[in-house]
Amino acid sequence: MNKNKTLFGLPSKVKFCKQCVISNQRPITLVETKHTKNKKKETTFFDKDGVCDPCKWAIIKKKDIDWKKREQELLVLLDKYRSKDGSYDVVVPASGGKDSIYVAHLLKYKYDMNPLTVTWAPHIRTEIGQKNFDSMIDSGLDNITINPNSKLHKQLTRLAFLNLGHPFQPFIIGQRVVGPKIAIEKNIKLIFYGENVAEYGNRIKDNFSPLMDTSLISAFDTNNDNLYLSGERIGDLKKKLSITSNELEIYKSPTQKQIKKSNIQVHYMSYYRFWSQQENFYYASENTNFQTADERTQGSYTKSNGLDDKLECFHYYMMMIKFGMGRATWDAAQEIRDGKINREEGVTLVNKYDTEFPDKYFQDFLDYLSIESEVFHKTVDSFRPNHLWEKKSNNWFLKNILK
Numbered sequence: 001m002n003k004n005k006t007l008f009g010l011p012s013k014v015k016f017c018k019q020c021v022i023s024n025q026r027p028i029t030l031v032e033t034k035h036t037k038n039k040k041k042e043t044t045f046f047d048k049d050g051v052c053d054p055c056k057w058a059i060i061k062k063k064d065i066d067w068k069k070r071e072q073e074l075l076v077l078l079d080k081y082r083s084k085d086g087s088y089d090v091v092v093p094a095s096g097g098k099d100s101i102y103v104a105h106l107l108k109y110k111y112d113m114n115p116l117t118v119t120w121a122p123h124i125r126t127e128i129g130q131k132n133f134d135s136m137i138d139s140g141l142d143n144i145t146i147n148p149n150s151k152l153h154k155q156l157t158r159l160a161f162l163n164l165g166h167p168f169q170p171f172i173i174g175q176r177v178v179g180p181k182i183a184i185e186k187n188i189k190l191i192f193y194g195e196n197v198a199e200y201g202n203r204i205k206d207n208f209s210p211l212m213d214t215s216l217i218s219a220f221d222t223n224n225d226n227l228y229l230s231g232e233r234i235g236d237l238k239k240k241l242s243i244t245s246n247e248l249e250i251y252k253s254p255t256q257k258q259i260k261k262s263n264i265q266v267h268y269m270s271y272y273r274f275w276s277q278q279e280n281f282y283y284a285s286e287n288t289n290f291q292t293a294d295e296r297t298q299g300s301y302t303k304s305n306g307l308d309d310k311l312e313c314f315h316y317y318m319m320m321i322k323f324g325m326g327r328a329t330w331d332a333a334q335e336i337r338d339g340k341i342n343r344e345e346g347v348t349l350v351n352k353y354d355t356e357f358p359d360k361y362f363q364d365f366l367d368y369l370s371i372e373s374e375v376f377h378k379t380v381d382s383f384r385p386n387h388l389w390e391k392k393s394n395n396w397f398l399k400n401i402l403k
Contacts, residue, residue, distance in 0.1 A: 021333050028044060054337060214256065322385070
């Protein structure tokens, strides 16, 4: 790699937000089927004072949003869609984590809706993840869980890691399409997700709309050989894995035409109610017996995030490798914006935990992807941008230390 080359077209000069702990390397959410190793990523916007969009939004939502008025908008919306016979009237994509539990439980028990929760199964569910998922169902919520072909899903996950350093990509695609597909199939006109991705890094203007950009859930046609999955053209992928379009059908999203024809509406709860992960945790704990892990999540300091899937820690580990920001950065930035910790505390936590290797589930990860540890480490190192990392005495270090 060229000494000065950056992966994904990231800014060559690293700058940290003056208010939280993220840097200008944080990529915004994109359409996954356009994602290749050479695809340039758009990153979170920083203003002239060095403040990121999520921090500016955190101030706006505390000071300028009339949340009572927003809830009235929610009541009007739900009155429009609420069924009269108790049939399902809203789909809630739900992992069994605190945030999706909050949305589904709130819709049923506070707003008298009839939600159907839908889940794209995790790669390997953790014990605490299973307990929390069961608690969600036991609280009185119906659920449909989609389990993809495990053999194929493992192959796609392996290729996504090797080609993109993004082992979670097939899961993310499945997770995005499962709600709209089931809503259309069952003729349910309303879908509710938790927070807008703009809460954490996409353009601040997106927070002022209650609706999801449907390009995020309608971009994947498995019959289009020129789209990408796991870093491979679908046409090439079919040949490489000896599979058909039908075998990829479960990952296929509804088309824009289908979404328009079905007249479904995809909304964010974060538009209508003040969004706080900490408060969501308290709500889920009080109402569904949601539990934290006995020990903190590796790569961070919290016990309530990243509980569902044994492979999730490697998603955040690879984010740290590629963008210099891991799970601790994500968690600390949000807690700073929510006023739970100050920036100085956040800096200490990030520098202590962000680069921690998630060894607890390392063998599970290797077994799931059918790779050896040597291949893992070689692949990881191939995704370290030269402007972020340097090697000294056979050890890797970040060049830019958060201060």
